[in-house]
Structures are given as C-alpha cells and as structure tokens.
Amino acid sequence: MTTELKNDTIIRALLREPVDRTPVWIMRQAGRYLPEYLKTRAEAGSFMNLCQTPELACEVTLQPLRRYQLDAAIVFSDILTIPDVMGMGLYFEEGQGPKFAKPITSSADIHKLPRPDVAESLAYVMDAVSMVRRELDGTVPLIGFSGSPWTLFTYMIEGGSSKTFAKSKKLIYQEPALAHMLLEKLADTVTDYLNMQIESGAQIVQIFDTWGGVLSDQAFRDFSLRYLDRIVSGLKRENEGRRVPVILFAKACNTQLEALAGTGCDGLGVDWTISLREARERVGQQVALQGNMDPAILLAEPEIIHREVGNTLSSFGHGEGHIFNLGHGITPDVKPEHLSTLIDSVRELSPAYHS
Amino acid sequence: MTTELKNDTIIRALLREPVDRTPVWIMRQAGRYLPEYLKTRAEAGSFMNLCQTPELACEVTLQPLRRYQLDAAIVFSDILTIPDVMGMGLYFEEGQGPKFAKPITSSADIHKLPRPDVAESLAYVMDAVSMVRRELDGTVPLIGFSGSPWTLFTYMIEGGSSKTFAKSKKLIYQEPALAHMLLEKLADTVTDYLNMQIESGAQIVQIFDTWGGVLSDQAFRDFSLRYLDRIVSGLKRENEGRRVPVILFAKACNTQLEALAGTGCDGLGVDWTISLREARERVGQQVALQGNMDPAILLAEPEIIHREVGNTLSSFGHGEGHIFNLGHGITPDVKPEHLSTLIDSVRELSPAYHS
Numbered sequence: 040m041t042t043e044l045k046n047d048t049i050i051r052a053l054l055r056e057p058v059d060r061t062p063v064w065i066m067r068q069a070g071r072y073l074p075e076y077l078k079t080r081a082e083a084g085s086f087m088n089l090c091q092t093p094e095l096a097c098e099v100t101l102q103p104l105r106r107y108q109l110d111a112a113i114v115f116s117d118i119l120t121i122p123d124v125m126g127m128g129l130y131f132e133e134g135q136g137p138k139f140a141k142p143i144t145s146s147a148d149i150h151k152l153p154r155p156d157v158a159e160s161l162a163y164v165m166d167a168v169s170m171v172r173r174e175l176d177g178t179v180p181l182i183g184f185s186g187s188p189w190t191l192f193t194y195m196i197e198g199g200s201s202k203t204f205a206k207s208k209k210l211i212y213q214e215p216a217l218a219h220m221l222l223e224k225l226a227d228t229v230t231d232y233l234n235m236q237i238e239s240g241a242q243i244v245q246i247f248d249t250w251g252g253v254l255s256d257q258a259f260r261d262f263s264l265r266y267l268d269r270i271v272s273g274l275k276r277e278n279e280g281r282r283v284p285v286i287l288f289a290k291a292c293n294t295q296l297e298a299l300a301g302t303g304c305d306g307l308g309v310d311w312t313i314s315l316r317e318a319r320e321r322v323g324q325q326v327a328l329q330g331n332m333d334p335a336i337l338l339a340e341p342e343i344i345h346r347e348v349g350n351t352l353s354s355f356g357h358g359e360g361h362i363f364n365l366g367h368g369i370t371p372d373v374k375p376e377h378l379s380t381l382i383d384s385v386r387e388l389s390p391a392y393h394s
Numbered sequence: 395m396t397t398e399l400k401n402d403t404i405i406r407a408l409l410r411e412p413v414d415r416t417p418v419w420i421m422r423q424a425g426r427y428l429p430e431y432l433k434t435r436a437e438a439g440s441f442m443n444l445c446q447t448p449e450l451a452c453e454v455t456l457q458p459l460r461r462y463q464l465d466a467a468i469v470f471s472d473i474l475t476i477p478d479v480m481g482m483g484l485y486f487e488e489g490q491g492p493k494f495a496k497p498i499t500s501s502a503d504i505h506k507l508p509r510p511d512v513a514e515s516l517a518y519v520m521d522a523v524s525m526v527r528r529e530l531d532g533t534v535p536l537i538g539f540s541g542s543p544w545t546l547f548t549y550m551i552e553g554g555s556s557k558t559f560a561k562s563k564k565l566i567y568q569e570p571a572l573a574h575m576l577l578e579k580l581a582d583t584v585t586d587y588l589n590m591q592i593e594s595g596a597q598i599v600q601i602f603d604t605w606g607g608v609l610s611d612q613a614f615r616d617f618s619l620r621y622l623d624r625i626v627s628g629l630k631r632e633n634e635g636r637r638v639p640v641i642l643f644a645k646a647c648n649t650q651l652e653a654l655a656g657t658g659c660d661g662l663g664v665d666w667t668i669s670l671r672e673a674r675e676r677v678g679q680q681v682a683l684q685g686n687m688d689p690a691i692l693l694a695e696p697e698i699i700h701r702e703v704g705n706t707l708s709s710f711g712h713g714e715g716h717i718f719n720l721g722h723g724i725t726p727d728v729k730p731e732h733l734s735t736l737i738d739s740v741r742e743l744s745p746a747y748h749s
Contacts, residue, residue, distance in 0.1 A: 203725060208690035212698050252646075255666040255688050255721075257705070291607075294648050294668045311610040313649045333610050335563035343567050350612070366610075370558060 044281075046179045049110045050243065053284035053306045053327045055360040061352060061389035062110035063382055064182070066288075066308075067368030068103040069115045073375055075102045086131045090117050093166035100171045104179070106375065107382050111180050111243065114168050114236070118186030118247055121228055122195045124160035125152045136200035143195055146217055154224050157232045164232075165239040172240035183241025185232050187248035187289070188225035188270075189263035192218070204253050211262050218262065226266040230273040237275050237283050245286040245308070246270065252291025263289070264298055271302045286329055290367060293318070300325045311366035315355040327360040332381070334365045337373040341380040348384035357392050399636075401534045404465045405598065408639035408661045408682045410715040416707060416744035417465035418737055419537070421643075421663075422723030423458040424470045428730055430457045441486045445472050448521035455526045459534070461730065462737050466535050466598065469523050469591070473541030473602055476583055477550045479515035480507050491555035498550055501572055509579050512587045519587075520594040527595035538596025540587050542603035542644070543580035543625075544618035547573070559608050566617050573617065581621040585628040592630050592638050600641040600663070601625065607646025618644070619653055626657045641684055645722060648673070655680045666721035670710040682715035687736075689720045692728040696735040703739035712747050 044050070049062035070076055079099050083089035090096055100115045119137050123129035128140030143149055158165070172181055186194075194200070196207040211218045233244045251263045267287055276283050287299050288308025299307055300322040309318050309330035318328055336347045348363075355361040363385045369378065399405070404417035425431055434454050438444035445451060455470045474492050478484035483495030498504055513520070527536055541549075549555070551562045566573045588599045606618045622642055631638055642654050643663025654662055655677040664673050664685035673683055691702045703718075710716040718740045724733065 203690065205690055205693055205725070205727060208688065209693040212691055212694040212702070252667060256669040256672070258688070259667075291646065291667070294672065312607060312614075312646070314611040317611070317649065333563065333613070335558065335560055336567055338560055338564040339567040347567070370560070372560060 044177050044180060044242070046110060049362055050180055050282070050284060052360060052362050053243065053286065054282060055324065055327055057359055058393055059390060060393060061355075061361050061363045061385055063363035063385045064109050064111040064113065065103070065369050065378065065381075066113075066365055068107075068109060068113065069099045070369060071371035072369055072373040072378070073102055073106070086117070087129065090115070090120070091163045093163055093170050096163075096167040097170040097174060100167070101174055104175075107378060108386065109179065109382065111182050112171060112175055113182040113184060113245075114164070114171055114241065116164055116167070116184070118184075118190065118249070119194055120161055120164060121155070121157075121186070121191055121225065121232060124155045124157065125195075125228075127195065137194060138199050139195075142198040146214070149217055149221050152221065152224065154228055157228060158235055161232060161235070165235055168236050168239040168241055180242035181240060182243045182245055182286075183233060183236030183239075184245045184247060185229045185236075187246050187251065187263060188222045188229060188266040189251055189254070190247060190249045191225050191229075192222055192262075193250045193253075195221075204250065208253075208258075211258060215261075222262060222266050223269075226269045227273075230270050233270070234273075234275045237278050241283070242278070242281065243284050243286065244274065245288060248287065248289035248292065251289040251295070256294060259292065259295055260298065264295065264302070267299070267304075268302045271304050284327075288329070296321050306362060308364070309366065315351065315361070319355060319360075324360070327362060328355065329362040329364050331364070331366040334367055334370050334373070337365075337369065337377045337381065341377065344377060344380045345384045348381055349388050352385070352389055352392055355392070357394070359393070361392075363389070398532050399535060399597070400532050401465060404717055405535055405637070405639060407715060407717050408598065408641065409637060410679065410682055412714055413748055414745060415748060416710075416716050416718045416740055418718035418740045419464050419466040419468065420458070420724050420733065420736075421468075421720055423462075423464060423468065423733075424454045425724060426726035427724055427728045427733070428457055428461070441472070442484065445470070445475070446518045448518055448525050451518075451522040452525040452529060455522070456529055459530075462733060463741065464534065464737065466537050467526060467530055468537040468539060468600075469519070469526055469596065471519055471522070471539070473539075473545065473604070474549055475516055475519060476510070476512075476541070476546055476580065476587060479510045479512065480550075480583075482550065492549060493554050494550075497553040501569070504572055504576050507576065507579065509583055512583060513590055516587060516590070520590055523591050523594040523596055535597035536595060537598045537600055537641075538588060538591030538594075539600045539602060540584045540591075542601050542606065542618060543577045543584060543621040544606055544609070545602060545604045546580050546584075547577055547617075548605045548608075550576075559605065563608075563613075566613060570616075577617060577621050578624075581624045582628075585625050588625070589628075589630045592633050596638070597633070597636070598639050598641065599629065600643060603642065603644035603647065606644040606650070611649060614647065614650055615653065619650065619657070622654070622659075623657045626659050639682075643684070651676050661717060663719070664721065670706065670716070674710060674715075679715070682717060683710065684717040684719050686719070686721040689722055689725050689728070692720075692724065692732045692736065696732065699732060699735045700739045703736055704743050707740070707744055707747055710747070712749070714748070716747075718744070
C-alpha cells in the first residue's frame with residue numbers, strides 16, 4: 040500500500056510547505072456535468088447502487104482524472120451513508136433530495152439509533168477507497184470524506200433536505216440534551232468512519248459541514264463546532280509514514296473561520312462570499328485555505344473563467360497554503376470544457392505566486 | 395399629516411439617541427402566523443389583491459399592532475411590486491413562489507423594460523401608506539420598504555425564486571454592461587418608490603437585499619452595494635421636520651457589514667449567524683443594529699424564548715443603537731402567543747441595558 044506519491048502538491052500545500060504551483064481539485068468533480076458519469080450512473084440503476092458497488096464508485100471517482108490534470112481524487116460516495124447504516128434506510132427518487140425509509144418521528148427513535156460498526160456496515164466504502172488507491176498507483180493522493188455531525192443531524196431530524204431547519208432547531212433549543220446525545224454518537228461514528236478510510240488508503244480527509252451556516256453564532260459553537268473539534272482530535276493524523284491532512288469545509292460559516300482554524304485542522308474550505316485575502320488575514324498562518332471561486336462562473340465563457348481564476352489566485356496572493364477549488368460543488372449544467380479552462384488557467388497563472 | 399409621534403423609540407434608537415428600553419418590531423409581523431391575517435387574506439381572494447387594495451393592506455398592517463406592543467408598523471406589500479409595474483405581470487399560485495406572466499427571455503427584453511412612473515403605477519402602495527398613517531394616529535412610526543436592486547434583479551432574471559441563481563450570475567459575469575443597465579434602472583426606480591412612500595407618510599424606510607449573500611465579495615460590491623449606495627444617497631432623509639432613518643438589511647452578508655455601514659444608512663439589519671457583539675465591534679458607532687434572533691427560536695417553549703431574548707440583548711450589550719427584531723421574517727408555523735413572549739421579554743429585560 041505504501042506506494043510512492045508522484046504528485047504530493049496538495050498535501051504540501053495543506054501543510055503550508057513550498058510548492059511550484061497551486062494545486063487544484065473540484066468539489067463534486069465526479070458528477071453529473073460529465074457524460075461518462077451519467078452513463079455509469081444509468082448503468083448502476085440507482086444512485087445507492089452506484090455508491091455501494093466498489094467497482095462503479097471507483098470508476099466514477101477516476102473519470103475526472105482521465106479528463107483533467109487534477110491534483111487529487113476524492114472517493115465517490117454520499118454524505119448520508121452514516122444515517123443509512125444507523126438503520127434509517129437512505130434512498131433517492133429521481134430528481135429529488137435524499138429520503139429515509141424509517142424517518143425519526145419521536146425522541147424514542149433517537150434513543151434507539153445505534154452507533155454502527157462502520158468497518159462492517161460501510162465496508163463498501165472501504166473497498167472503494169482501496170480500489171481507487173490501487174488504480175491511482177501513486178499519481179495523486181486520494182481524499183476521503185464525511186458529512187459533519189450537525190449536517191447529518193439536520194438530514195436525520197428533518198427527514199431529508201430543508202429550507203428552514205425548523206425541526207432540527209426546535210430540537211436543539213427545546214431538548215439540547217437529546218440533541219447532544221445524537222451529535223456525540225454521530226461524532227464518534229464519523230471519527231471511526233474517517234479513520235477506517237485513512238486505514239484503507241485515504242491520504243487526506245475532508246469533513247463537510249454543509250448546514251453549519253444556518254445556525255446562530257452560539258448554536259454553531261455548541262452544536263457543530265464542538266463535534267468538529269472532537270472528530271479532529273480523534274483522527275489518525277499519520278499513516279504510511281506521512282501526515283494525513285484534515286480539511287474542514289463549513290459552508291456559509293465565514294464568521295467562524297478563526298474558531299474552525301482553532302480545531303487543529305490543516306485546511307479550511309472557504310466559500311466565495313468572503314475574499315481569500317480577508318480569510319487569510321483572519322486565520323493567518325494557522326491553516327491552509329481551500330477555495331473559493333463561485334461555481335456559477337463556470338457558466339460564463341472561457342475568457343471570463345480565466346480572468347476569475349486569476350482574481351482568485353491574486354486574492355490569496357503570494358506564498359504557501361492555497362488549494363484551488365470552487366466555493367461549493369460544480370453544478371450539473373457546466374460544460375466539461377469549461378472545467379478544463381479553469382484547471383489550465385490555475386496551472387498557467389499560479390506558478391507566479393510561488394517562489 | 396404632521397401628527398405628533400407618541401412613541402418614537404425606534405427612530406431614536408436608529409439615530410443612536412437615548413431610549414428607556416430597546417424598541418422592537420418583527421419582520422413579516424403582518425403575516426400567515428396570525429389567524430386574522432389568514433382571514434383577510436382569504437377574503438382578498440388573491441395575494442396580489444390583498445397588496446393592491448389599500449383598505450385590505452391597511453387592515454393587515456394594523457393587525458399585529460392590535461395584538462402586540464410593537465414599536466413600529468410596516469406597510470403590507472410585496473417586494474416585487476416594481477418588476478410588476480415594469481410590465482412583467484407578477485402573480486402567485488397557491489403554495490408557490492412568485493411568478494411572472496412575461497418573463498425575461500432575451501437581452502432585448504431587458505432593454506425594453508421601462509423605468510416606471512411609480513407615483514402612478516404604485517399609487518395603491520402610497521394610498522395604503524397614507525391610510526395606515528391616518529389609522530395609526532401617531533401611536534408608532536410607519537416603516538416603508540423596497541427590495542434592493544440586486545434582489546429584484548434576481549427574481550426578474552430567474553423568472554422567480556432560485557436555488558443557484560445561475561441565470562443572474564451568468565448575466566453579471568458574461569454581460570456586465572447589460573446587468574448594470576438594468577440595476578441602474580432598478581436603483582432609480584427604488585429611489586423614486588421609497589421617496590414617494592416617505593412623502594406619503596413613511597417615517598422610516600428599509601431596503602431588503604434578501605439575495606446579496608449569494609454573491610462573491612467582489613460581485614456584491616459591484617452589483618449590489620454600488621446600487622444600495624446610490625439609493626441611500628438619493629433618499630429624502632428629512633420629512634415633517636424629522637429625520638427619516640434608512641435601514642439596510644442584506645441577509646447573509648456579514649462579511650460586508652463595514653461596507654454596508656459606509657453607505658450612509660442609519661441602521662443595519664443583522665441575521666443570526668453573527669453575534670451582535672461582533673457586529674457592533676465591527677461597525678462601531680457608525681450605525682444602529684437591528685436584529686437578530688433566529689426565527690426558529692419562536693418554535694421553542696416560552697421559557698426558551700425568554701432566555702434567548704436575554705441572550706440577544708446581552709450580546710448587543712449596554713448603550714444605544716439596538717432595535718430588537720428577528721434575523722429574518724417570522725415563519726407561518728409560529729404560535730401567536732410565542733411572539734407575545736418575545737415582545738414582553740424585550741420590554742421586561744431591555745431597560746437594564748439603557749441608563
């Protein structure tokens with residue numbers, strides 16, 4: 040398993056070590072904007088079958104790396120695998136958000152949720168990780184990931200996606216002890232899950248707190264940050280003789296950057312609503328920053344994309360600690376050649392920012 | 395028209411003048427959580443008829459003031475009245491977002507949009523404002539409002555609500571000159587509209603930039619802030635021998651607070667994702683702050699609401715310049731008596747913060 044890593048640019052950037060150019064990967068780089076993804080997705084029948092069949096998950100993970108000069112792969116999976124194996128029965132209906140066969144309808148349902156044995160129940164994810172690592176053969180590192188406890192909590196309590204998060208918020212305000220019990224269970228499960236992914240071959244891990252931004256400042260600290268902190272402290276940070284960097288991406292949580300940096304993570308994902316310049320001023324040399332171009336810019340023509348890549352690089356400025364990415368996932372309506380423009384532009388323009 | 399104002403607490407708070415207690419009003423205080431609103435809404439037939447019939451708009455504006463000790467009324471209307479009278483034909487279908495009979499489908503459609511004569515085409519809003527002022531008889535001030543140019547732009551370009559704002563963003567990146575032409579027209583129309591409301595009797599005005607938070611830092615400055623600035627500079631700031639304070643509420647734009655304060659407005663609406671303590675540290679004595687309790691707290695029991703009102707007041711701290719409000723509109727699922735608890739709690743707990 041300890042193959043040599045031919046391109047470790049992203050790992051070095053995450054550790055704020057010198058690099059020749061800014062590394063780049065794209066959230067949802069394996070996704071619906073790619074015709075080859077849609078083909079595999081159709082062959083898989085259901086989205087869950089795509090996630091649960093290691094050969095298919097491996098295939099879609101590798102597809103964007105065949106097209107683009109990306110500096111990392113990210114294992115293809117869904118953030119809701121954990122609630123699924125806690126017994127909620129995750130499923131998707133065409134064109135709709137996630138659903139659960141056994142939604143939570145009472146406090147008793149929450150009490151009954153087990154802490155799952157992820158090595159067993161999520162063996163398909165570990166198999167996909169091992170398979171991708173083998174196929175990558177050291178070309179670029181593999182990123183493992185999980186949803187954050189708070190983000191998983193919202194889907195579990197709302198029974199799917201939500202606009203107002205009314206049930207989740209009512210629960211944290213009205214029954215904080217019960218909410219903490221579930222969040223603690225989720226945090227420990229996420230820790231197990233990420234450690235298993237690291238042991239299976241993930242060389243970087245990212246935690247997505249997609250819905251941290253719906254909380255008040257104080258509620259974020261109490262119900263999301265506390266558990267991110269717990270996970271970061273519990274992760275295996277060295278494997279195969281190499282540091283395993285941890286990236287936290289808490290979308291729409293720009294008021295929390297200093298607090299997130301304080302967890303001991305290596306990198307912070309940043310969305311496009313704050314300039315990298317300001318984010319860097321605020322977190323200093325504590326962590327690397329990943330981001331932050333608005334995905335919608337990929338809908339514009341190539342010359343605009345090229346210019347905005349330049350603006351993003353210039354906003355971070357000279358020096359180490361930048362991983363180029365979008366500020367959120369690439370959307371299905373993007374033309375694949377527009378992503379080529381982005382990646383080529385990062386390769387062309389970024390060396391000037393490194394000495 | 396120049397009746398004496400018996401309760402000017404909110405105006406004094408907006409001007410950072412001494413008050414005995416923190417004034418309070420609630421965004422969407424005239425709304426679906428109130429049974430009397432639902433009754434009038436049903437009698438009106440359509441939502442547009444409710445907005446366009448001054449007697450009905452006046453009635454629902456006054457309903458929350460009969461129940462609660464609020465420190466302001468806000469005229470009942472919709473933020474999309476301007477696109478409607480620009481010829482787009484606004485309508486609502488039950489349980490759905492806004493729609494336009496004549497959506498924008500080409501650049502030519504944008505070029506053809508007129509700058510409407512709001513005195514004529516939105517006379518029904520001015521009539522409602524005059525009528526509410528008469529009915530209020532100086533008990534509390536009346537707030538007039540408008541959507542911001544950027545927020546109106548998104549609805550017009552998307553043809554309604556949106557999750558990704560892909561069309562609006564593609565337009566600003568791909569055809570910035572065309573976008574600026576429309577935004578300029580909207581800014582001048584909003585200025586006319588608010589000045590007409592002031593002349594008709596509005597004693598405070600608020601501009602809602604509901605969707606500024608979907609833009610990048612730079613795009614916000616170029617395509618939203620610039621036009622907020624233009625409007626604030628063009629408003630009639632004195633009427634009936636009294637200052638007319640201007641409040642800007644740019645939701646999810648907490649990285650922009652300093653820039654928003656720099657427009658010359660009197661107050662800034664703040665959502666719940668930043669603490670009032672931090673917001674106040676950042677804007678200093680430049681503007682008053684309005685907010686910022688999470689509306690979801692009103693779903694919890696009265697003792698929780700009481701505690702969180704206390705936390706919100708304490709977060710702003712001692713001294714002048716706080717207007718209590720939620721961080722966004724009250725939601726239809728709130729029990730009316732829970733809002734009583736909020737307002738009673740502000741009245742009970744806030745005098746301790748004023749000397």
